[in-house]
Amino acid sequence: MFGIGDFARLGLVSVRMLRHYDAIGLLRPAHVDPFTGHRSYQAAQLARLNRIVAIKDLGFTLEQVSAILDEKVSTEELHGMVRLRRAQLEAQISADLARLRGVESRLRTIETEGHLRTAEVVxxxxxxxxxxxxxxxAAGYVAEDIGPVIKPLFAELCRRVEAAGIRIAGPGIAYYRAEDDGSVMAHACLPVNVDVGSYDFLVHDLPGMEMAATVIHHGPMEAAGATFQALAHWIEENGYRSLDLAREISLHCPADLAEWVTEMQIEVTGA
Incomplete structure (x- = not known):
């Protein structure tokens, strides 16, 4: 038998935690001295303590931990829970990093406000x-919503076009349409020289623009907000009105995102 202090040391937990587990019935001492109230534990109870700590650290509440332990979870089931939680945490980390990149991009947008030179717009x-x-x-227009949708969309479109034996005739084109529910339909396009036919993708003619205000963006698309907003300022300051048509033309897409070159196009009318 071990006193509560020794048992806490062996189990790598605090005495306070053991007292709390006792109070809620999650891990009762093997013996409590009726006169002094001192708690004593058996070495065999370390197995239950290990499971309590492991399951709690996976993000479950103590009430859920108790229910899981009552079901006598096996070691393999615990490994499965760890694998699931790892996947959840990795997804959360990925989302948090994307959100952080979005904040950094927004800050760059703020820093570069007013710095687009008139000569850059064509x-x-x-x-x-x-x-x-x-x-x-996609859920919305923010980078962490668009990026995970449009990138796989282009990859899948490339795969299907190549499988159909069709040659890609120019740089990729992306455009977006807001839906009534607040979501966004992302469209990935690849120029082709084929007749409209039966494929596992749409073949059609993208309409032209009588007049488009265009600018070249250098760097990752996550940082393109500053370029698009600067272009919007130019359009307004020069007396033009934007129409409901904007596109991104991927002129150069190497592995290094910092070297990407993209042409932004916004259809405009009237000077």
Whole structure:
């Protein structure tokens, strides 16, 4: 038998924690001295303590821990719970990192406000173009919502176009449409020179733009907000009005995202 202090040391927990576990019936001492109230534990109880701590650290409440232990969870089941929790934590970490990148991008947008040079904006006519296209829904316009949707969409579209034996005839084009429920439909397009036919992707003609305000963005798309907002300021300051058509043309997409080159296009009218 071990006193509560020794048992806490052996189990790598605090005495206070053991007292709390006793109070809620999660881990009762093997013996309590009726005169002094001193608690004593058996070495065999370390097995239950280990399970309590492991399950609690997976994010379960103590009430849930108690219910799980009552079901006599096996070691293999505990490993399965760890694997599931690891996947959940990795997803959360990924989401948090994406959110942090979004904050950093927003700060860069704030820092660069007003620094876009007029000469960087080019007004031009954009011709219609035939494309292969796939679409998917994103939760919103923020980078952490768009990125995980549009990137796999382009990868899948490339796979399908190549499987159909079709040659890609130009750089990728992305555009987005807001839905009534607040979500966004992301569209990935690849220029092709084929007739409209029966494929496992859409083949159609993207409409042209009589006049588009365009600017080149250098770097990852997560940081493109500053470029798009600067372009919006230019459009307004020069007396133009934007129409409901904007596109991103992927001119250069190497492995290093810092070297990406993307042309931003916003259809405009009237000077």
């Amino acid at each position: 007004l031009k006519k954009v011709s219609p173009i035939r494309v292969a296209e796939l679409g998917a829904r």
